[in-house]
Amino acid sequence: MTSTLPDQTLTAASSENLNVTGFQPLVTPRTLKSELPITARAHETVAGSRQAIKNILDGTDPRLLVIIGPCSIHDEGQALEYAGRMVELRRRYHDRMEIVMRVYPDKPRTTVGWRGYLNDPHMDGQNDFNLGLRMTRELMLKINDLGMPVATELLDPFVPQYIDDQLSWGAIGARTTESQTHRAMVSGVSAPVGFKNGTGGSVKLAVDAILSARKPHTFLGITDEGQAAVVSTRGNAYGHIILRGGTTGPNYGAEHVEAASVMLRKADLDPALIVDCSHHNSGYVHEQQLPAWHDVIEQRVAGNTALRGLMVESNLVEGKQSIPADLSQLKYGVSVTDACVGWETTETMLAWAYDRLK
Ligand SMILES: O=C[C@H](O)[C@H](O)COP(=O)(O)O
Ligand SMILES: C=C(OP(=O)(O)O)C(=O)O
Secondary structure, eight states: OOOOOSOOOOOTTOOSSTTOOOOOOOOOHHHHHHHSOOOHHHHHHHHHHHHHHHHHHHTSSOSEEEEEEOSSOOOHHHHHHHHHHHHHHHHHTTTTEEEEEEOOOSOOOSSOSOOOTTTOTTSSSOOOHHHHHHHHHHHHHHHHHTTOOEEEEOOSTTTHHHHGGGEEEEEEOTTTTTOHHHHHHHTTOSSOEEEEOOTTOOSHHHHHHHHHHTSOOEEEEEOTTOOEEEEEOOOOTTEEEEEOOBTTBOOOSHHHHHHHHHHHHHTTOOOOEEEESSGGGTTTOGGGHHHHHHHHHHHHHTTOTTEEEEEEEBOSSSBBOOOOSSGGGOOTTOBSSSOBBOHHHHHHHHHHHHHHTO
């Protein structure tokens, strides 16, 4: 879809739209949902995993939530290969872990950079959102159809209307947890949503985000028909914290977990936490996710019940690559954003945790 919208009367004398270079029609959520309807199998995956995650957060399911997968999606085949392998581990370890796959097509950037499969599916700066939204919905549907539940970061505020039915779990990233727009958006999301602490390390702003997202909100969004609308929400009771470290260092140690739990209790919230082993908790070095993984699981084994889940950035092949001008030079299975642990390490980490959690 390349046509632009009708002329917005951009005249030389105008004082508006001076920095806008174009508008394009956006496919409606209804169109994509009718072309790519959720299947009975996918719905069963989503409903089952959402309930399991709620139970883990409520403390009625003693299993560990594991949100694991690539930092970003850039290729459907590779994502499906990962999902196909991971669903086997999900089944194998199901009695001690609820494994959900990171399917992250919408990437926040510190300054600028490739913004993901949903924004720029061709990876060439065309930013074909209409194609990206379709490909994202299709990929999530295929992964759910395999029986592998999907987790994603919710970044662009219109996006939930296109994929809400596919999500078992959502995240608000460290760069947007303090944003009113994102807190209000979460209040209407159907799945449990974790809020990362800020990039500077502030956990308080994630606690504030949970309190905000629990309440009803009224904000601007779109309907299934693609109509700009005033959206009213009920509030999301399943907001929780994700400790991801900050510029001051990692925050997965027992003292940090205790400090975050105290902060949650003071706010009259259940001390239920997830630790992200990556990002500032690994110093952006993929192998450094392992000490975090081991430490947090040992804290849990030692009886820390606040620790309900872990996040890991993992891919088919370890490391990362920059996006080459000639896309045929992309290495198979390697992250194009943050570095990830590879498949063998992933299997070892899960097997070790399963054993320790017995
Ligand atoms: O998770 C991925 C990245 O850490 C995040 O998108 C920010 O990336 P950047 O600092 O490379 O822009
Ligand atoms: C961008 C991410 O994390 P953070 O918001 O913690 O940087 C992520 O999990 O992909």
